[in-house]
Amino acid sequence: MSYQFLQLEQQDQVAYIWLNRPELHNAFNTIVIExxxxxxxxxxxxxxxxxxxxxxRGKSFSAGADLNWMKQAGQASSAENEADALKLAEMLHALATLKQPTIARVHGVAFGGGMGLASACDICIASHEAKFATSEVRLGLAPSTISPYVIRAIGERQASRYFLTAERISAIEAKQIGLAHEVTDAEHLDQKVQDVIDALLLGGPHAQAASKQLIQMVSKQPMSDVLLQQTAHHIAQVRHGAEAKEGLNAFLNKQQPAWISNSNNNN
Structure with missing residues (x-):
C-alpha cells in the first residue's frame, strides 16, 4: 500500500511507520490522519x-495539527467539524488498541497531536532534545481528542498543569511525569529502541495482546467482586490457549518457545 505522507518499512517482525512530512514537522492534516x-x-x-x-522523518516527531487544516475545519459547519475531529479520535484509538506492542520513537518536537501519538503508544522512548507540549490552549483550542491518552500517561494532576499552561516539557521532565519511559542521547536513540524491541520479541504475541486488553479492562476500576471475576476469566482464557501451553512447556523443558525460535529463524 502506498502513502503520500507516510513511509512503512518492515524489518523482520518489526514495522516502522515514518511520518513523512518533514517540511511541516510532520503536522497532521486529513490525509495524514486517514x-x-x-x-x-x-x-x-x-x-x-x-x-x-x-x-x-526530519527534525521532528510531529508538531501536531496543521494549522491551516485546523482553520479550515473551524470554518466548516458544526456537523462537518465534528466528523473531522472524529476521524482524528478514531485514528488515535486504532493506534492505542493495536494488538502489537507499539513504541513511539520521539525526537525534536511532539506537540499537540504529536504528544497524543506518543501517549497512545504503549512505550515512549525520547532523545534528550525532544520536547513535548499540549499546546492547544495557546491557539484557543483544547486537547480534546488526545486527552484520554495523555491523561492515561501522565495522570490527572499533571494534566491539570500542562493542559492549562501549554508549557513545553523537556525529555527529562517527560520521563519524570510518566510520559517517556526512556531518555537517551540522539545517537543512541535507535539502539535504545532496538533494546526494547528485543525485550518485546521474547514475549508471546497473544499474551502481549491479552496484556494490553487487561490494562484497558482493569484501569480505574475499583476493587470489587466483578473485577475479581473479570481478571479470573481473563487469565483462564489466556492459560487455556495454545501459546500459554507452548510457553510453559518450553520453560519447564528449558527450551525456547516457538515465537522466539521463529524470530531467530527469520533473522
Whole structure:
C-alpha cells in the first residue's frame, strides 16, 4: 500500500511507520490522519508483525495539527467539524488498541497531536532534545481528542498543569511525569529502541495482546467482586490457549518457545 505522507518499512517482525512530512514537522492534516488510520488497521491484521514503531522523518516527531487544516475545519459547519475531529479520535484509538506492542520513537518536537501519538503508544522512548507540549490552549483550542491518552500517561494532576499552561516539557521532565519511559542521547536513540524491541520479541504475541486488553479492562476500576471475576476469566482464557501451553512447556523443558525460535529463524 502506498502513502503520500507516510513511509512503512518492515524489518523482520518489526514495522516502522515514518511520518513523512518533514517540511511541516510532520503536522497532521486529513490525509495524514486517514493514512495513519489505514496503516494501523492493516498492521492489526498482520500476524507476521510483532512490534510497531512510530517515528518521524526530519527534525521532528510531529508538531501536531496543521494549522491551516485546523482553520479550515473551524470554518466548516458544526456537523462537518465534528466528523473531522472524529476521524482524528478514531485514528488515535486504532493506534492505542493495536494488538502489537507499539513504541513511539520521539525526537525534536511532539506537540499537540504529536504528544497524543506518543501517549497512545504503549512505550515512549525520547532523545534528550525532544520536547513535548499540549499546546492547544495557546491557539484557543483544547486537547480534546488526545486527552484520554495523555491523561492515561501522565495522570490527572499533571494534566491539570500542562493542559492549562501549554508549557513545553523537556525529555527529562517527560520521563519524570510518566510520559517517556526512556531518555537517551540522539545517537543512541535507535539502539535504545532496538533494546526494547528485543525485550518485546521474547514475549508471546497473544499474551502481549491479552496484556494490553487487561490494562484497558482493569484501569480505574475499583476493587470489587466483578473485577475479581473479570481478571479470573481473563487469565483462564489466556492459560487455556495454545501459546500459554507452548510457553510453559518450553520453560519447564528449558527450551525456547516457538515465537522466539521463529524470530531467530527469520533473522
Amino acid at each position: 493514512e495513519l488510520h489505514a496503516c494501523f488497521n492493516t498492521l492489526n491484521n498482520r500476524d507476521d508483525i510483532r512490534v510497531v514503531v512510530l517515528a518521524g
